[in-house]
Amino acid sequence: MSPPRRVQIVEVGPRDGLQNEAVNISVEAKVALVEALAAAGCKRIEAGAFVSPRWVPQMADSELVFGELKKRASIRYSALVPNIAGYERARAAGVKEIAVFGAASETFSRRNINCSINDSLQRFWPVVEAARADGVFVRGYASCALGCPYEGRIAPPAVVSMCRTFIEMGCSEVAVSDTIGAGTPTQARDVVARVADAIGLERVAVHFHDTYGQALANIYACLQLGVATIDGAVAGLGGCPYAKGASGNVASEDIVYMLHGMGIETGINLEALCAAGNVIATRLGRESGSRVGRALWK
Protein backbone atom coordinates (compact mmCIF):
# COMPACT_ATOMS: atom_id res chain seq x y z
CA MET A 1 0.00 0.00 0.00
CA SER A 2 0.97 3.60 -0.40
CA PRO A 3 -0.16 6.64 1.59
CA PRO A 4 -3.66 7.93 0.85
CA ARG A 5 -4.10 11.11 -1.17
CA ARG A 6 -6.58 12.47 1.31
CA VAL A 7 -6.93 11.95 5.07
CA GLN A 8 -9.92 12.58 7.24
CA ILE A 9 -8.97 14.07 10.59
CA VAL A 10 -11.28 13.21 13.46
CA GLU A 11 -10.91 16.08 15.90
CA VAL A 12 -11.30 14.67 19.39
CA GLY A 13 -10.02 17.65 21.38
CA PRO A 14 -13.43 18.82 22.65
CA ARG A 15 -14.09 15.34 24.11
CA ASP A 16 -11.02 13.15 24.70
CA GLY A 17 -8.95 16.26 25.17
CA LEU A 18 -11.08 18.37 27.46
CA GLN A 19 -12.27 15.45 29.55
CA ASN A 20 -8.68 14.90 30.63
CA GLU A 21 -7.85 18.50 31.42
CA ALA A 22 -7.73 19.60 35.05
CA VAL A 23 -9.34 22.95 34.28
CA ASN A 24 -13.03 22.87 33.40
CA ILE A 25 -14.19 25.49 30.95
CA SER A 26 -17.57 27.03 30.23
CA VAL A 27 -20.17 25.80 27.78
CA GLU A 28 -19.57 28.95 25.76
CA ALA A 29 -15.87 28.23 25.51
CA LYS A 30 -16.54 24.65 24.46
CA VAL A 31 -19.00 25.74 21.81
CA ALA A 32 -16.56 28.40 20.60
CA LEU A 33 -13.86 25.73 20.30
CA VAL A 34 -16.08 23.42 18.26
CA GLU A 35 -17.19 26.29 16.03
CA ALA A 36 -13.59 27.37 15.49
CA LEU A 37 -12.63 23.82 14.55
CA ALA A 38 -15.54 23.63 12.12
CA ALA A 39 -14.55 26.97 10.61
CA ALA A 40 -10.99 25.68 10.20
CA GLY A 41 -12.30 22.87 8.03
CA CYS A 42 -12.64 19.96 10.46
CA LYS A 43 -15.42 17.74 9.15
CA ARG A 44 -15.60 15.31 12.05
CA ILE A 45 -15.58 16.61 15.61
CA GLU A 46 -16.13 14.61 18.77
CA ALA A 47 -17.86 17.31 20.75
CA GLY A 48 -18.92 15.74 24.04
CA ALA A 49 -19.77 12.68 26.10
CA PHE A 50 -22.96 11.50 27.78
CA VAL A 51 -21.29 9.85 30.72
CA SER A 52 -21.79 10.11 34.45
CA PRO A 53 -21.01 13.64 35.65
CA ARG A 54 -19.79 12.02 38.83
CA TRP A 55 -16.95 10.31 36.98
CA VAL A 56 -16.32 12.87 34.27
CA PRO A 57 -17.41 16.30 35.48
CA GLN A 58 -15.73 17.97 32.50
CA MET A 59 -18.40 16.48 30.21
CA ALA A 60 -21.41 17.15 32.46
CA ASP A 61 -22.63 19.92 30.18
CA SER A 62 -22.59 18.03 26.88
CA GLU A 63 -26.37 18.47 26.46
CA LEU A 64 -25.86 22.22 26.58
CA VAL A 65 -22.91 22.09 24.18
CA PHE A 66 -24.88 20.10 21.60
CA GLY A 67 -27.87 22.37 22.18
CA GLU A 68 -25.89 25.49 21.35
CA LEU A 69 -23.87 24.18 18.41
CA LYS A 70 -24.80 25.57 15.04
CA LYS A 71 -25.43 22.31 13.20
CA ARG A 72 -23.92 22.35 9.75
CA ALA A 73 -24.88 19.61 7.32
CA SER A 74 -21.31 19.20 6.11
CA ILE A 75 -19.94 18.49 9.58
CA ARG A 76 -20.28 15.35 11.64
CA TYR A 77 -20.48 15.98 15.39
CA SER A 78 -20.20 12.94 17.61
CA ALA A 79 -20.46 12.06 21.28
CA LEU A 80 -19.13 9.27 23.43
CA VAL A 81 -21.80 7.17 25.13
CA PRO A 82 -21.07 4.44 27.68
CA ASN A 83 -24.45 2.71 27.88
CA ILE A 84 -28.09 2.85 26.83
CA ALA A 85 -28.93 5.59 29.32
CA GLY A 86 -26.17 7.71 27.82
CA TYR A 87 -27.45 6.94 24.36
CA GLU A 88 -30.93 8.13 25.28
CA ARG A 89 -29.47 11.41 26.52
CA ALA A 90 -27.41 11.77 23.35
CA ARG A 91 -30.42 11.09 21.14
CA ALA A 92 -32.49 13.62 23.04
CA ALA A 93 -29.70 16.15 22.44
CA GLY A 94 -29.92 15.49 18.70
CA VAL A 95 -26.64 13.62 18.38
CA LYS A 96 -26.32 11.86 15.00
CA GLU A 97 -23.08 10.03 15.59
CA ILE A 98 -21.75 8.21 18.64
CA ALA A 99 -18.73 6.33 19.91
CA VAL A 100 -18.41 3.52 22.42
CA PHE A 101 -15.22 2.99 24.38
CA GLY A 102 -13.77 -0.44 25.06
CA ALA A 103 -10.35 -1.60 26.16
CA ALA A 104 -8.31 -4.44 24.73
CA SER A 105 -6.79 -4.94 28.18
CA GLU A 106 -8.79 -6.86 30.75
CA THR A 107 -7.25 -5.03 33.70
CA PHE A 108 -7.70 -1.59 32.13
CA SER A 109 -11.30 -2.45 31.29
CA ARG A 110 -12.04 -3.42 34.88
CA ARG A 111 -10.33 -0.37 36.33
CA ASN A 112 -11.41 2.20 33.76
CA ILE A 113 -14.92 1.15 32.79
CA ASN A 114 -15.56 -1.09 35.75
CA CYS A 115 -16.32 -4.36 33.99
CA SER A 116 -14.64 -7.15 32.04
CA ILE A 117 -14.06 -6.81 28.30
CA ASN A 118 -16.89 -9.23 27.58
CA ASP A 119 -19.26 -7.43 29.92
CA SER A 120 -18.39 -4.13 28.25
CA LEU A 121 -19.24 -5.58 24.85
CA GLN A 122 -22.53 -6.87 26.27
CA ARG A 123 -23.27 -3.37 27.49
CA PHE A 124 -22.48 -1.79 24.10
CA TRP A 125 -24.61 -4.23 22.16
CA PRO A 126 -28.02 -2.61 22.87
CA VAL A 127 -26.47 0.83 22.35
CA VAL A 128 -25.20 -0.08 18.91
CA GLU A 129 -28.47 -1.80 18.03
CA ALA A 130 -30.48 1.25 19.04
CA ALA A 131 -28.16 3.61 17.23
CA ARG A 132 -28.26 1.57 14.05
CA ALA A 133 -32.04 1.50 14.18
CA ASP A 134 -31.94 5.30 14.41
CA GLY A 135 -29.50 5.59 11.52
CA VAL A 136 -26.77 6.84 13.85
CA PHE A 137 -23.15 6.15 12.86
CA VAL A 138 -21.22 4.26 15.54
CA ARG A 139 -17.47 4.21 16.14
CA GLY A 140 -15.82 1.80 18.57
CA TYR A 141 -12.66 2.71 20.46
CA ALA A 142 -10.27 -0.18 21.01
CA SER A 143 -8.16 1.43 23.70
CA CYS A 144 -4.88 0.08 25.08
CA ALA A 145 -4.23 -1.33 21.61
CA LEU A 146 -0.46 -0.80 21.89
CA GLY A 147 -0.05 -1.05 25.63
CA CYS A 148 -1.74 -1.00 28.98
CA PRO A 149 -0.53 0.78 32.11
CA TYR A 150 -1.18 -2.40 34.10
CA GLU A 151 -0.46 -5.24 31.69
CA GLY A 152 2.17 -3.78 29.38
CA ARG A 153 1.86 -4.92 25.77
CA ILE A 154 -1.44 -6.43 24.75
CA ALA A 155 -1.37 -9.48 22.48
CA PRO A 156 -2.29 -8.26 18.97
CA PRO A 157 -4.90 -11.02 18.51
CA ALA A 158 -6.77 -9.62 21.52
CA VAL A 159 -6.83 -6.22 19.84
CA VAL A 160 -8.00 -7.74 16.56
CA SER A 161 -10.69 -9.69 18.37
CA MET A 162 -12.11 -6.59 20.01
CA CYS A 163 -12.10 -4.69 16.71
CA ARG A 164 -13.81 -7.54 14.89
CA THR A 165 -16.48 -7.75 17.56
CA PHE A 166 -17.15 -4.01 17.27
CA ILE A 167 -17.76 -4.43 13.54
CA GLU A 168 -19.88 -7.56 13.95
CA MET A 169 -21.93 -5.66 16.50
CA GLY A 170 -22.69 -2.96 13.95
CA CYS A 171 -19.99 -0.34 14.42
CA SER A 172 -18.97 1.32 11.16
CA GLU A 173 -15.46 2.23 12.27
CA VAL A 174 -12.94 1.23 14.90
CA ALA A 175 -10.33 3.58 16.34
CA VAL A 176 -7.22 1.60 17.17
CA SER A 177 -6.11 3.61 20.17
CA ASP A 178 -2.76 3.89 21.89
CA THR A 179 -4.27 5.30 25.05
CA ILE A 180 -1.01 5.59 26.97
CA GLY A 181 1.12 6.61 24.00
CA ALA A 182 3.63 3.83 24.60
CA GLY A 183 3.69 2.36 21.09
CA THR A 184 6.46 2.70 18.54
CA PRO A 185 6.13 2.62 14.74
CA THR A 186 6.91 -1.00 13.92
CA GLN A 187 4.44 -2.15 16.56
CA ALA A 188 1.80 0.36 15.47
CA ARG A 189 2.08 -0.74 11.86
CA ASP A 190 1.93 -4.41 12.82
CA VAL A 191 -1.18 -4.11 15.00
CA VAL A 192 -3.00 -1.81 12.61
CA ALA A 193 -2.19 -4.06 9.64
CA ARG A 194 -3.68 -7.04 11.49
CA VAL A 195 -6.80 -5.07 12.33
CA ALA A 196 -7.13 -3.86 8.74
CA ASP A 197 -6.85 -7.45 7.50
CA ALA A 198 -9.64 -8.46 9.84
CA ILE A 199 -12.17 -5.65 9.37
CA GLY A 200 -11.12 -3.83 6.20
CA LEU A 201 -8.80 -0.85 5.94
CA GLU A 202 -11.63 1.59 5.26
CA ARG A 203 -13.08 0.93 8.71
CA VAL A 204 -9.82 1.64 10.54
CA ALA A 205 -9.00 4.88 12.29
CA VAL A 206 -5.89 5.43 14.36
CA HIS A 207 -5.75 7.31 17.63
CA PHE A 208 -2.44 8.17 19.23
CA HIS A 209 -1.30 9.98 22.32
CA ASP A 210 2.04 11.73 22.38
CA THR A 211 3.22 10.80 25.87
CA TYR A 212 6.58 9.59 24.56
CA GLY A 213 6.69 11.73 21.42
CA GLN A 214 6.02 8.74 19.15
CA ALA A 215 2.65 9.72 17.73
CA LEU A 216 3.67 11.30 14.42
CA ALA A 217 6.12 8.50 13.66
CA ASN A 218 3.36 5.99 14.40
CA ILE A 219 0.96 7.87 12.15
CA TYR A 220 3.52 7.98 9.37
CA ALA A 221 4.00 4.22 9.70
CA CYS A 222 0.23 3.68 9.47
CA LEU A 223 -0.06 5.99 6.47
CA GLN A 224 2.20 3.58 4.64
CA LEU A 225 -0.54 0.97 5.10
CA GLY A 226 -3.06 3.33 3.54
CA VAL A 227 -4.84 4.34 6.74
CA ALA A 228 -6.86 7.44 5.92
CA THR A 229 -8.72 8.31 9.14
CA ILE A 230 -6.62 9.85 11.88
CA ASP A 231 -7.60 11.22 15.27
CA GLY A 232 -6.03 14.33 16.69
CA ALA A 233 -6.75 16.89 19.37
CA VAL A 234 -6.10 20.53 18.68
CA ALA A 235 -3.37 21.94 20.96
CA GLY A 236 -2.62 18.39 22.08
CA LEU A 237 -5.48 18.67 24.57
CA GLY A 238 -5.82 15.98 27.18
CA GLY A 239 -2.95 16.35 29.57
CA CYS A 240 -0.54 19.13 30.24
CA PRO A 241 2.50 18.50 28.03
CA TYR A 242 4.85 19.48 30.85
CA ALA A 243 3.49 17.27 33.62
CA LYS A 244 4.90 13.91 34.58
CA GLY A 245 3.19 11.08 32.77
CA ALA A 246 1.09 13.49 30.76
CA SER A 247 -0.71 11.64 28.03
CA GLY A 248 -2.18 14.34 25.86
CA ASN A 249 -3.51 13.46 22.45
CA VAL A 250 -1.26 14.07 19.49
CA ALA A 251 -1.81 17.64 18.33
CA SER A 252 -3.96 17.95 15.23
CA GLU A 253 -1.83 20.88 14.04
CA ASP A 254 1.29 18.69 13.98
CA ILE A 255 -0.53 15.95 12.06
CA VAL A 256 -1.90 18.40 9.51
CA TYR A 257 1.52 20.01 9.04
CA MET A 258 3.00 16.59 8.30
CA LEU A 259 0.21 15.53 5.97
CA HIS A 260 0.27 18.75 3.98
CA GLY A 261 4.06 18.48 3.77
CA MET A 262 3.58 15.01 2.32
CA GLY A 263 1.13 16.35 -0.24
CA ILE A 264 -1.85 14.69 1.46
CA GLU A 265 -5.06 16.72 1.56
CA THR A 266 -7.05 17.25 4.73
CA GLY A 267 -9.39 20.11 3.82
CA ILE A 268 -8.16 21.90 6.94
CA ASN A 269 -6.74 25.41 7.07
CA LEU A 270 -3.64 24.99 9.22
CA GLU A 271 -3.44 28.61 10.26
CA ALA A 272 -7.05 28.63 11.45
CA LEU A 273 -6.51 25.34 13.26
CA CYS A 274 -3.49 26.75 15.07
CA ALA A 275 -5.47 29.81 16.05
CA ALA A 276 -8.21 27.60 17.53
CA GLY A 277 -5.59 25.61 19.43
CA ASN A 278 -3.85 28.64 20.80
CA VAL A 279 -7.16 30.12 21.99
CA ILE A 280 -8.16 27.00 23.91
CA ALA A 281 -4.66 26.58 25.38
CA THR A 282 -4.83 30.15 26.64
CA ARG A 283 -8.24 29.49 28.19
CA LEU A 284 -6.78 26.49 29.97
CA GLY A 285 -3.96 28.68 31.21
CA ARG A 286 -1.16 26.79 29.56
CA GLU A 287 1.03 26.53 26.48
CA SER A 288 -0.30 24.70 23.46
CA GLY A 289 0.83 21.10 23.26
CA SER A 290 1.32 21.56 19.51
CA ARG A 291 4.84 22.35 18.37
CA VAL A 292 3.44 23.78 15.15
CA GLY A 293 1.01 25.92 17.12
CA ARG A 294 3.83 27.22 19.30
CA ALA A 295 6.26 27.77 16.47
CA LEU A 296 4.05 29.49 13.95
CA TRP A 297 1.16 31.34 15.44
CA LYS A 298 1.83 32.01 19.04
Add this chain to the structure above:
Amino acid sequence: MSPPRRVQIVEVGPRDGLQNEAVNISVEAKVALVEALAAAGCKRIEAGAFVSPRWVPQMADSELVFGELKKRASIRYSALVPNIAGYERARAAGVKEIAVFGAASETFSRRNINCSINDSLQRFWPVVEAARADGVFVRGYASCALGCPYEGRIAPPAVVSMCRTFIEMGCSEVAVSDTIGAGTPTQARDVVARVADAIGLERVAVHFHDTYGQALANIYACLQLGVATIDGAVAGLGGCPYAKGASGNVASEDIVYMLHGMGIETGINLEALCAAGNVIATRLGRESGSRVGRALWK
Protein backbone atom coordinates in the same frame (compact mmCIF):
# COMPACT_ATOMS: atom_id res chain seq x y z
CA MET B 1 16.20 -1.38 2.24
CA SER B 2 15.00 -2.26 5.69
CA PRO B 3 15.79 -0.55 9.00
CA PRO B 4 19.26 -1.22 10.41
CA ARG B 5 19.65 -3.58 13.37
CA ARG B 6 21.85 -1.12 15.16
CA VAL B 7 21.97 2.66 15.12
CA GLN B 8 24.75 4.94 16.20
CA ILE B 9 23.49 8.02 18.00
CA VAL B 10 25.64 11.12 17.62
CA GLU B 11 24.93 13.16 20.73
CA VAL B 12 25.16 16.82 19.78
CA GLY B 13 23.56 18.33 22.88
CA PRO B 14 26.79 19.69 24.39
CA ARG B 15 27.55 21.58 21.16
CA ASP B 16 24.60 22.24 18.87
CA GLY B 17 22.30 22.20 21.87
CA LEU B 18 24.14 24.35 24.38
CA GLN B 19 25.36 26.85 21.81
CA ASN B 20 21.75 27.77 21.14
CA GLU B 21 20.65 28.06 24.76
CA ALA B 22 20.21 31.50 26.24
CA VAL B 23 21.66 30.44 29.58
CA ASN B 24 25.40 29.81 29.65
CA ILE B 25 26.57 27.13 32.03
CA SER B 26 29.90 26.46 33.71
CA VAL B 27 32.74 24.35 32.39
CA GLU B 28 32.11 21.92 35.24
CA ALA B 29 28.47 21.53 34.24
CA LYS B 30 29.44 20.96 30.61
CA VAL B 31 32.00 18.36 31.55
CA ALA B 32 29.49 16.69 33.87
CA LEU B 33 26.99 16.55 31.01
CA VAL B 34 29.47 14.95 28.63
CA GLU B 35 30.56 12.44 31.29
CA ALA B 36 26.96 11.57 32.07
CA LEU B 37 26.28 11.00 28.37
CA ALA B 38 29.35 8.79 28.09
CA ALA B 39 28.29 6.83 31.17
CA ALA B 40 24.83 6.36 29.60
CA GLY B 41 26.47 4.63 26.66
CA CYS B 42 26.79 7.41 24.08
CA LYS B 43 29.79 6.55 21.90
CA ARG B 44 29.92 9.74 19.86
CA ILE B 45 29.58 13.10 21.55
CA GLU B 46 30.02 16.52 19.97
CA ALA B 47 31.44 18.25 22.99
CA GLY B 48 32.37 21.75 21.88
CA ALA B 49 33.25 24.23 19.15
CA PHE B 50 36.37 26.24 18.38
CA VAL B 51 34.60 29.24 16.99
CA SER B 52 34.83 32.93 17.71
CA PRO B 53 33.76 33.64 21.29
CA ARG B 54 32.42 36.91 19.99
CA TRP B 55 29.83 35.12 17.88
CA VAL B 56 29.21 32.10 20.05
CA PRO B 57 30.01 32.95 23.67
CA GLN B 58 28.46 29.69 24.88
CA MET B 59 31.36 27.77 23.32
CA ALA B 60 34.17 30.09 24.45
CA ASP B 61 35.37 27.57 27.00
CA SER B 62 35.70 24.53 24.74
CA GLU B 63 39.47 24.29 25.40
CA LEU B 64 38.71 23.93 29.10
CA VAL B 65 35.96 21.39 28.47
CA PHE B 66 38.20 19.21 26.32
CA GLY B 67 41.00 19.67 28.84
CA GLU B 68 38.91 18.35 31.71
CA LEU B 69 37.17 15.47 29.94
CA LYS B 70 38.27 12.03 30.98
CA LYS B 71 39.21 10.64 27.59
CA ARG B 72 37.94 7.11 27.12
CA ALA B 73 39.24 5.09 24.20
CA SER B 74 35.78 3.73 23.40
CA ILE B 75 34.22 7.16 23.00
CA ARG B 76 34.61 9.60 20.16
CA TYR B 77 34.50 13.26 21.22
CA SER B 78 34.26 15.81 18.45
CA ALA B 79 34.31 19.56 18.02
CA LEU B 80 33.02 21.96 15.43
CA VAL B 81 35.67 24.06 13.72
CA PRO B 82 34.94 26.86 11.25
CA ASN B 83 38.39 27.48 9.80
CA ILE B 84 42.06 26.66 10.06
CA ALA B 85 42.58 28.83 13.14
CA GLY B 86 39.80 26.93 14.88
CA TYR B 87 41.37 23.68 13.79
CA GLU B 88 44.70 24.64 15.33
CA ARG B 89 42.96 25.40 18.63
CA ALA B 90 41.11 22.08 18.45
CA ARG B 91 44.29 20.17 17.75
CA ALA B 92 46.07 21.87 20.61
CA ALA B 93 43.18 20.79 22.86
CA GLY B 94 43.70 17.18 21.80
CA VAL B 95 40.57 16.89 19.66
CA LYS B 96 40.61 13.75 17.50
CA GLU B 97 37.44 14.34 15.51
CA ILE B 98 36.00 17.49 13.99
CA ALA B 99 33.03 18.79 12.08
CA VAL B 100 32.70 21.60 9.56
CA PHE B 101 29.41 23.40 9.04
CA GLY B 102 28.12 24.40 5.64
CA ALA B 103 24.71 25.41 4.37
CA ALA B 104 22.95 24.21 1.25
CA SER B 105 21.23 27.59 1.05
CA GLU B 106 23.15 30.49 -0.41
CA THR B 107 21.30 33.09 1.66
CA PHE B 108 21.66 31.16 4.89
CA SER B 109 25.34 30.65 4.19
CA ARG B 110 25.88 34.36 3.72
CA ARG B 111 23.90 35.32 6.79
CA ASN B 112 24.99 32.53 9.11
CA ILE B 113 28.62 31.92 8.20
CA ASN B 114 29.19 35.14 6.36
CA CYS B 115 30.26 33.86 2.96
CA SER B 116 28.90 32.16 -0.13
CA ILE B 117 28.56 28.40 -0.28
CA ASN B 118 31.58 28.16 -2.56
CA ASP B 119 33.67 30.39 -0.34
CA SER B 120 32.73 28.27 2.67
CA LEU B 121 33.90 25.15 0.88
CA GLN B 122 37.14 26.93 0.02
CA ARG B 123 37.58 27.76 3.66
CA PHE B 124 36.94 24.18 4.77
CA TRP B 125 39.36 22.67 2.29
CA PRO B 126 42.59 23.38 4.21
CA VAL B 127 40.88 22.36 7.44
CA VAL B 128 39.91 18.98 6.05
CA GLU B 129 43.35 18.53 4.46
CA ALA B 130 45.10 19.28 7.73
CA ALA B 131 42.76 17.05 9.72
CA ARG B 132 43.21 14.16 7.32
CA ALA B 133 46.98 14.53 7.53
CA ASP B 134 46.64 14.29 11.31
CA GLY B 135 44.40 11.24 11.10
CA VAL B 136 41.45 13.24 12.41
CA PHE B 137 37.94 12.11 11.37
CA VAL B 138 35.94 14.87 9.68
CA ARG B 139 32.16 15.22 9.45
CA GLY B 140 30.49 17.81 7.24
CA TYR B 141 27.17 19.39 8.14
CA ALA B 142 24.92 20.13 5.17
CA SER B 143 22.53 22.48 6.92
CA CYS B 144 19.24 23.79 5.53
CA ALA B 145 18.92 20.49 3.68
CA LEU B 146 15.12 20.45 3.99
CA GLY B 147 14.46 24.16 4.14
CA CYS B 148 15.91 27.60 4.70
CA PRO B 149 14.37 30.40 6.74
CA TYR B 150 15.08 32.80 3.86
CA GLU B 151 14.70 30.70 0.72
CA GLY B 152 12.17 28.06 1.74
CA ARG B 153 12.78 24.67 0.19
CA ILE B 154 16.23 24.04 -1.19
CA ALA B 155 16.51 22.14 -4.48
CA PRO B 156 17.58 18.59 -3.61
CA PRO B 157 20.39 18.64 -6.23
CA ALA B 158 21.97 21.55 -4.36
CA VAL B 159 21.94 19.49 -1.18
CA VAL B 160 23.41 16.50 -3.00
CA SER B 161 26.08 18.69 -4.53
CA MET B 162 27.21 20.04 -1.17
CA CYS B 163 27.32 16.55 0.33
CA ARG B 164 29.32 15.17 -2.59
CA THR B 165 31.80 18.02 -2.30
CA PHE B 166 32.26 17.33 1.40
CA ILE B 167 33.14 13.72 0.60
CA GLU B 168 35.42 14.63 -2.31
CA MET B 169 37.15 17.06 0.01
CA GLY B 170 37.96 14.26 2.43
CA CYS B 171 35.07 14.25 4.91
CA SER B 172 34.19 10.74 6.10
CA GLU B 173 30.57 11.52 6.90
CA VAL B 174 27.92 14.08 6.04
CA ALA B 175 25.08 15.05 8.36
CA VAL B 176 22.04 15.93 6.28
CA SER B 177 20.61 18.58 8.54
CA ASP B 178 17.13 20.04 8.79
CA THR B 179 18.32 23.09 10.67
CA ILE B 180 14.92 24.76 10.95
CA GLY B 181 12.96 21.57 11.48
CA ALA B 182 10.59 22.32 8.63
CA GLY B 183 10.87 19.03 6.75
CA THR B 184 8.27 16.29 6.58
CA PRO B 185 8.86 12.56 6.10
CA THR B 186 8.37 12.15 2.36
CA GLN B 187 10.71 15.04 1.70
CA ALA B 188 13.26 13.83 4.23
CA ARG B 189 13.29 10.37 2.70
CA ASP B 190 13.61 11.77 -0.80
CA VAL B 191 16.53 14.08 -0.05
CA VAL B 192 18.37 11.55 2.08
CA ALA B 193 17.91 8.84 -0.55
CA ARG B 194 19.43 11.13 -3.17
CA VAL B 195 22.37 11.92 -0.93
CA ALA B 196 22.88 8.24 -0.12
CA ASP B 197 22.89 7.43 -3.84
CA ALA B 198 25.58 10.04 -4.38
CA ILE B 199 27.94 9.39 -1.48
CA GLY B 200 27.03 5.96 -0.10
CA LEU B 201 24.55 5.20 2.65
CA GLU B 202 27.25 4.41 5.20
CA ARG B 203 28.50 8.00 5.03
CA VAL B 204 25.10 9.53 5.72
CA ALA B 205 23.98 10.80 9.10
CA VAL B 206 20.67 12.60 9.66
CA HIS B 207 20.20 15.60 11.89
CA PHE B 208 16.73 16.88 12.71
CA HIS B 209 15.27 19.64 14.77
CA ASP B 210 11.84 19.28 16.30
CA THR B 211 10.47 22.77 15.70
CA TYR B 212 7.30 21.42 14.11
CA GLY B 213 7.28 18.05 15.85
CA GLN B 214 8.29 16.20 12.68
CA ALA B 215 11.69 14.88 13.72
CA LEU B 216 10.81 11.35 14.81
CA ALA B 217 8.59 10.78 11.80
CA ASN B 218 11.44 11.99 9.59
CA ILE B 219 13.88 9.69 11.35
CA TYR B 220 11.50 6.78 10.97
CA ALA B 221 11.24 7.51 7.24
CA CYS B 222 15.04 7.59 6.93
CA LEU B 223 15.42 4.35 8.90
CA GLN B 224 13.42 2.69 6.13
CA LEU B 225 16.28 3.63 3.80
CA GLY B 226 18.76 1.95 6.13
CA VAL B 227 20.24 5.12 7.63
CA ALA B 228 22.11 4.05 10.75
CA THR B 229 23.68 7.25 12.10
CA ILE B 230 21.31 9.65 13.80
CA ASP B 231 21.98 12.91 15.62
CA GLY B 232 20.12 13.84 18.77
CA ALA B 233 20.50 16.23 21.67
CA VAL B 234 19.68 15.07 25.15
CA ALA B 235 16.71 16.99 26.63
CA GLY B 236 16.11 18.48 23.18
CA LEU B 237 18.75 21.09 23.95
CA GLY B 238 19.07 24.02 21.61
CA GLY B 239 16.03 26.16 22.09
CA CYS B 240 13.44 26.32 24.78
CA PRO B 241 10.61 24.01 23.70
CA TYR B 242 7.99 26.50 24.85
CA ALA B 243 9.25 29.60 23.10
CA LYS B 244 7.97 30.87 19.81
CA GLY B 245 9.97 29.55 16.90
CA ALA B 246 12.11 27.42 19.14
CA SER B 247 14.18 25.08 17.08
CA GLY B 248 15.65 22.69 19.59
CA ASN B 249 17.26 19.50 18.38
CA VAL B 250 15.19 16.36 18.51
CA ALA B 251 15.61 14.81 21.95
CA SER B 252 17.94 11.83 22.04
CA GLU B 253 15.73 10.16 24.65
CA ASP B 254 12.76 10.18 22.28
CA ILE B 255 14.86 8.71 19.46
CA VAL B 256 16.27 5.98 21.68
CA TYR B 257 12.78 5.12 22.99
CA MET B 258 11.57 4.69 19.42
CA LEU B 259 14.59 2.68 18.29
CA HIS B 260 14.47 0.31 21.24
CA GLY B 261 10.72 -0.09 20.70
CA MET B 262 11.51 -1.07 17.12
CA GLY B 263 14.06 -3.62 18.30
CA ILE B 264 17.00 -1.55 17.07
CA GLU B 265 20.06 -1.50 19.32
CA THR B 266 21.80 1.71 20.34
CA GLY B 267 24.03 0.61 23.23
CA ILE B 268 22.47 3.41 25.28
CA ASN B 269 20.82 3.02 28.67
CA LEU B 270 17.62 5.02 28.29
CA GLU B 271 17.13 5.60 31.99
CA ALA B 272 20.64 6.99 32.41
CA LEU B 273 20.19 9.14 29.30
CA CYS B 274 16.94 10.59 30.70
CA ALA B 275 18.67 11.31 33.99
CA ALA B 276 21.43 13.21 32.16
CA GLY B 277 18.81 15.16 30.24
CA ASN B 278 16.79 16.06 33.29
CA VAL B 279 19.91 17.27 35.11
CA ILE B 280 20.96 19.61 32.30
CA ALA B 281 17.40 20.88 31.83
CA THR B 282 17.27 21.71 35.53
CA ARG B 283 20.59 23.55 35.26
CA LEU B 284 19.17 25.58 32.41
CA GLY B 285 16.16 26.37 34.54
CA ARG B 286 13.59 24.78 32.30
CA GLU B 287 11.65 21.62 31.54
CA SER B 288 13.30 18.93 29.46
CA GLY B 289 12.42 19.11 25.77
CA SER B 290 12.15 15.31 25.75
CA ARG B 291 8.68 13.87 26.17
CA VAL B 292 10.20 10.59 27.31
CA GLY B 293 12.35 12.41 29.83
CA ARG B 294 9.33 14.24 31.18
CA ALA B 295 7.05 11.20 31.23
CA LEU B 296 9.33 8.65 32.77
CA TRP B 297 12.00 10.08 34.97
CA LYS B 298 11.05 13.52 36.04
